[in-house]
Amino acid sequence: MKLLSRGAALALAGFGLLQAPAQAQDIANGEMQFGRQCVACHVVRDPEGQVLAGRTARTGPNLHGLEGRVIGSVEGFRYGDALGELRARDVTWNEERFLGYVQDPTAWLRRTLDDRRARGKMAYRVRDPQDAADIYAYLRSLSGARAAAN
Template sequence: MYQGTLAAGMILALTAGMALAEGDAAKGEKVFRKCKACHMVGDGAENRVGPVLTGVVGREIAAVEGFDYSDALKELAAADGTWTPEELAAFLEKPKDFAKGTKMSFAGLRKEDERADVIAYLATFGGEGS
């Protein structure tokens, strides 16, 4: 029983990872328009209602200096959380379910391909000043 559950979990994780790897950054730039009211990315980006997203892929959760994160995201960060593509996908699908108490009011991106695309787009922006 345990081996079957483990195998199913591994297949699900690999499938999710493959879907994220297949994201289209050009399409993601268009999807990111939904995020621009609250977030900036790229050279000269500054915190708005939401934190700067430059370098978010692979960054520690709640790590942008000068941004006042919700307790929910601070708790995730304290649990050694990192914004992996998989974590970002789960958060972007339904933020309030992923981090109960988050300040992010966005309902989420329901389509898996849109999440993969926006993550691919965000991945094109490395660390600060990229």
């Protein structure tokens, strides 16, 4: 069997034709990483106002119900132009977009919008891909657990 060149594999992966093996997500690690990497700027507050994670941080938007939400759509939060453009296009958060964004916000925005001048306000990067995936799983568990309780 012939091996694909790295460039061909990346191109196929970009079109969703070649999938990397999924790694198990660790919600407990996601909770710990959220506390280490995200809590200074973000909170997870449910619609009833209960803080599920974080404190009262307001630098970044509330991350409750992130999955499936239109990017840049938290009421009362002032987003940058690039995320505003994604909101105008009704692009929603999913795991792939979240992982790309949190690992390198500016690069992800530039690729997604095909605009080399696009910038995000979030300067922080989650450097470890597994930590990013675990944080996403943790956020999903908070939103899902709350929805299941209602």
